[in-house]
Amino acid sequence: MVQKENARMNSLVEVRMAHQGDSLEGLTILPAFEAEDPAATAPEAWRASVEVARRRPGFRGAEKQRTETSAAGSVLVLHGLGPRMAFDDRKLAAWLARLLDELRLAEVEEALICLPDHPACRGAAAAERTLRRLALGRYSYDPFKSEREPAFPLRLAVRPPAGEEDSYRQALAVAPPLAAGVAFARDLANSPANLATPEWMEEQARTLARERGCGFEVLDAAELASRGMGGILSVGQGSAQPPRLVRLEWGHRGPVVALVGKGVTFDTGGISIKPAQNMEDMKFDKSGACTVLGVFHAVTALDLPVRLRGYLPLAENMPDGASYRPSDILRCYNGKTVEVVNTDAEGRLLLADALALAAEEKPDTIVEFSTLTGACVVALGFHGAGLFSPDDTLAAGLLAAAEASGERLWRLPLWPEFGEEMKGNHGDLKNSGGRWGGAATAAAFLAHFVGEHRSWAHVDIAGPAQEPGEGAKASGATGYGVPLAVHFLRALSS
Ligand code: BES
Ligand code: MN
Numbered sequence: 001m002v003q004k005e006n007a008r009m010n011s012l013v014e015v016r017m018a019h020q021g022d023s024l025e026g027l028t029i030l031p032a033f034e035a036e037d038p039a040a041t042a043p044e045a046w047r048a049s050v051e052v053a054r055r056r057p058g059f060r061g062a063e064k065q066r067t068e069t070s071a072a073g074s075v076l077v078l079h080g081l082g083p084r085m086a087f088d089d090r091k092l093a094a095w096l097a098r099l100l101d102e103l104r105l106a107e108v109e110e111a112l113i114c115l116p117d118h119p120a121c122r123g124a125a126a127a128e129r130t131l132r133r134l135a136l137g138r139y140s141y142d143p144f145k146s147e148r149e150p151a152f153p154l155r156l157a158v159r160p161p162a163g164e165e166d167s168y169r170q171a172l173a174v175a176p177p178l179a180a181g182v183a184f185a186r187d188l189a190n191s192p193a194n195l196a197t198p199e200w201m202e203e204q205a206r207t208l209a210r211e212r213g214c215g216f217e218v219l220d221a222a223e224l225a226s227r228g229m230g231g232i233l234s235v236g237q238g239s240a241q242p243p244r245l246v247r248l249e250w251g252h253r254g255p256v257v258a259l260v261g262k263g264v265t266f267d268t269g270g271i272s273i274k275p276a277q278n279m280e281d282m283k284f285d286k287s288g289a290c291t292v293l294g295v296f297h298a299v300t301a302l303d304l305p306v307r308l309r310g311y312l313p314l315a316e317n318m319p320d321g322a323s324y325r326p327s328d329i330l331r332c333y334n335g336k337t338v339e340v341v342n343t344d345a346e347g348r349l350l351l352a353d354a355l356a357l358a359a360e361e362k363p364d365t366i367v368e369f370s371t372l373t374g375a376c377v378v379a380l381g382f383h384g385a386g387l388f389s390p391d392d393t394l395a396a397g398l399l400a401a402a403e404a405s406g407e408r409l410w411r412l413p414l415w416p417e418f419g420e421e422m423k424g425n426h427g428d429l430k431n432s433g434g435r436w437g438g439a440a441t442a443a444a445f446l447a448h449f450v451g452e453h454r455s456w457a458h459v460d461i462a463g464p465a466q467e468p469g470e471g472a473k474a475s476g477a478t479g480y481g482v483p484l485a486v487h488f489l490r491a492l493s494s
């Protein structure tokens with residue numbers, strides 16, 4: 001089976017700044033707030049066309065309304081944004097998605113997009129978010145489609161709100177490499193489990209490391225055994241695809257940040273098998289590892305002044321005669337024993353080894369991404385990730401980064417009671433608590449493996465790692481966490 005080599009690069013939309021005097025040629029999209037005159041912020045030369053378009057009966061500038069006018073080879077489309085007061089980053093994202101859909105359906109190859117004069121579009125972070133969303137506007141995962149939609153390359157010119165030219169010009173240096181990192185993470189996470197085995201993930205990481213000049217190491221099953229990494233080994237022992245731990249390293253200056261990502265290439269639940277409904281979505285259980293690789297992709301391109309380390313525990317959780325089973329007691333890298341009560345609580349087991357290794361190497365900060373619990377999806381839906389950290393400064397930094405990147409992140413507690421609930425009967429710990437507070441007990445379990453390290457955070461991305469959807473409106477990987485981590489690392493090093 002062959003993965004289309006450059007699927008990700010082809011899928012990025014080319015984005016540039018509009019030239020000062022860009023005239024009404026080709027297709028121009030101009031947003032209009034409800035009951036406001038869009039001509040007010042448009043260049044003098046466009047006014048007549050804007051007037052014609054906005055006088056169309058029924059057009060008020062309500063959200064999702066559109067009207068257009070054409071003259072001498074140019075088309076001006078007015079897009080309603082609804083009331084100015086109700087507009088925010090979410091509405092902006094929804095509008096950009098609608099607009100990109102419209103351009104795709106109309107097979108447009110070139111357009112000028114004017115951005116609304118609104119706080120949601122102002123400043124460096126807003127500029128980065130907007131340009132990145134546009135760059136990702138044609139992303140699709142289609143290496144296995146026999147009949148691919150014909151590729152209409154899209155080139156966009158963007159006209160920032162007045163006075164924001166510098167923000168947008170600077171963001172042009174960040175958004176495209178960041179978008180490429182997101183697309184890379186999505187391609188990996190979308191890859192099906194028969195292709196994306198632990199070995200294949202290792203190969204993708206190795207290729208990235210070679211291309212970007214990263215240090216690369218891998219611990220195979222024999223080395224995991226000799227180093228006492230019983231968590232990763234146990235989770236992977238029921239699969240025909242042996243588990244492994246990939247370690248990446250990059251950079252010579254700045255703070256040392258360890259990124260850990262859960263890489264379960266498929267999670268059947270193992271002997272504690274999952275129901276059939278939506279089990280196919282468990283190919284996304286490697287999303288944390290994909291996010292870490294996406295961050296390496298972006299950070300190496302941006303050449304940020306940070307020293308990055310990446311830890312990817314990779315395994316497939318399968319039911320088999322050789323599988324680990326409930327009642328098994330295994331020993332993790334830091335020496336703690338864990339009694340297995342549910343083989344579907346596998347993520348925390350392989351993360352235990354990876355976190356203990358990361359902590360042993362004494363970085364300044366550890367941030368770990370994992371599709372860890374259904375309970376976190378129950379709490380926050382697909383809208384945002386759960387953040388757990390004992391370090392208020394680190395938590396504040398990650399929340400600020402999420403705000404800047406436009407991804408939702410919500411802090412949840414690491415109360416000591418949750419840690420108590422994870423104490424084992426015949427082992428030091430057990431791998432599953434009771435029914436309640438499942439996202440927090442999982443986080444409390446992980447806390448047992450970072451030792452004395454305080455600057456540590458767990459991000460449960462079980463919800464936002466995938467776009468919910470069924471049938472025609474298919475579910476897909478989002479690359480959640482790549483923008484957040486890059487914003488965090490930029491702030492850390494500035
Ligand atoms: N990979 C799942 C968590 C998950 C669920 C991710 C739904 C995305 C969507 C994880 O390995 C798991 O199965 N967790 C169990 C833990 C339980 C057995 C303690 C869960 O959340 O049900
Ligand atoms: Mn599981």
Ligand code: ZN
Pocket residue numbers: 264267285344346347371372
């Ligand atoms: Zn899992």
